[in-house]
Amino acid sequence: MDVAQPIAGRAESSEATSASARTVGRLSLYRRLLYGLIEAKAENVYSHDLARIAGVTAAQVRRDIMALGHSGSPVYGYNVRDLIDAIGLVLDAEGGQCAALVGVGNLGRAIIAYFASRRPRLGIVAGFDSDPGKVDRVIHGCHCYPVAELGRVVREHGVGVGIVTVPAEQAQQVAELLVAAGVRGLLNFAPVRLTVSPEVYVEDVDITTSLERVAYFARGDAATRRRDSRL
């Protein structure tokens, strides 16, 4: 909301250079936590507090907020509302953004349900499945189409993000369909590495790997023990 750049304003119109993947991840987390603070009627928050609930260091929080081009006050810390807005300025697309999900199985339905309630700015506007039994149903407000209509629907809605929740064997093909239809980012839950044009951003959520990692560190016969998680 407020644009007030720091003092000696060199016409730095927008915020700095692009944030790193890790920073973006933490900003997303901070925002969620800040909404929680609003519910708790907090107006201001210190880097310390946010750091504690986010599970990172205070210096990290300050750096991340610096990356936003946002400033707090040494006296009151950060204003919660303003900080949420500043994060939105970076994370949210100007005119909203939408996603489509392919593979309306258990996982796909869980994800649709997940995003149905919240996310005004980034909604899942369509689901696709090759199983005729799943088509034309509406799940949590999200309409399911046959895969054959993917291209048309994605184009019509201007979908920019694709979520892949199909079995491994179909993932590559689905990714190609999505990219061909104009999607610029993929969130892939299938345990395969997708091969797509390099200007498409792909993030893999690899549950097998995560579980094996937890198992490894849970044994703890190795020394290190780190709550790491965040990319």
Next chain:
Amino acid sequence: MDVAQPIAGRAESSEATSASARTVGRLSLYRRLLYGLIEAKAENVYSHDLARIAGVTAAQVRRDIMALGHSGSPVYGYNVRDLIDAIGLVLDAEGGQCAALVGVGNLGRAIIAYFASRRPRLGIVAGFDSDPGKVDRVIHGCHCYPVAELGRVVREHGVGVGIVTVPAEQAQQVAELLVAAGVRGLLNFAPVRLTVSPEVYVEDVDITTSLERVAYFARGDAATRRRDSRL
């Protein structure tokens, strides 16, 4: 850091020091890809090849394999079987390891289904839910118990890893139950940061954050574009 390696084989019983979270993640990925190579009847693989299908550099692959204490041959590359075994030596627990999942909703069922087929060494042996309607069913071979029996069942099976797929509000409480029952690692899908004793390893799979990150990079109005994913 390393103990003397050179040719003169000192009976280095076990492999080197503990691997980092990122390395462990890649090893898990490599193993999966190697199983694929076996299906394709490949006996050997070069760091180059593995790198290509894993989406990393060859140097990275060699480093990771070095971390295993495993060696290849400059002529044949790595023997696929041996490499799989070497990875198993690091990733797999000596006497097997098992996990329990709490929250048998869509997401929980998807994960159970996911691991039901494969994973001989690391299985989900029990599910828990507070909904009486979900209890006592068997999903993909995994029995579902009421949460009240969590402590008993976890202890009886010697479960070391807990998977949290309950709604946000219940996650902290469930984590505490699991830890109290002896679990040493948690894979958390709820969008909350869990507070647990520091010797418990927690990995968060934060789908909201992942989606927001994909959306951010999909816009690409920022310069960088990186297929990053892996922790």
Next chain:
DNA sequence: GCCTGTGAAGCTATTCACAGCT
């Protein structure tokens, strides 16, 4: 030639620590 194994260099991310402010 083309591989592996690896010291050294290069990057990136995080933390330290302190100036500056109120």
Next chain:
DNA sequence: AGCTGTGAATAGCTTCACAGGC
């Protein structure tokens, strides 16, 4: 006194580049 903002230091991870081997 206690906060933010940030240069400098550190730590961690990845890549380079080349020795050594067949």
